[in-house]
Amino acid sequence: MTDILRISIPVTVWIAAFSAVYGLEGVICSDLWRAAGLSLGQGRGVLVAAWIAAIGLQAALLVALRRPRFASSQPWVQRVATILGYVALVATVWSLMPVVTTSLCL
Template identity: 40%
Template sequence: MKDLLRILVSPVVWLASFSAIYALHGLICQLDPGASEPFGVSLSRITLIAAFVLAVLVQAGLLALLYSLRFGAAPGFARSVSRMSGWVGLVATLWTLFPTLAVSSCGW
């Protein structure tokens, strides 16, 4: 059962972070489409960037745990699949959440 958790943790965390960040994006666009701009960057943009960085750091931390001797799976199939799944979670986080950094916030 623990091996199944190791295999699924990264994709589940990606799913949760994807949903949370795009919900945050919708909430920001509805409530405050860039009213305050310290340092020439809107507070909305700073919040989305911070959420993106946090999601990437969580995925990187999970990947590090999957490679550790203490928390990683025993050698064999489960170890390989859990590590691959960890990489998939990290790459999916970077790929799908990058638009929060690259495109305009609310399409105004």
């Protein structure tokens, strides 16, 4: 893994998860969801599962970045990648929390 990837992957995964979860919410609130015979309760379950999966992915990425196999030879790159891993994990929890705590399809 190159140093650029180590530094950029945590934030890239966060923005991809953010886009996917809120895009999924758009699908759930559309007429397509109800036309498929699915309820908003099922949609909430799917969103919660997606939120938990995004958190799990960020946590796994953080663990992987801290392993010697994926460690950088440059200590500052390792520090920056680890810090960005923590930031992306917190950002995932915080920015996707509204799908769990607020009402759907206002």
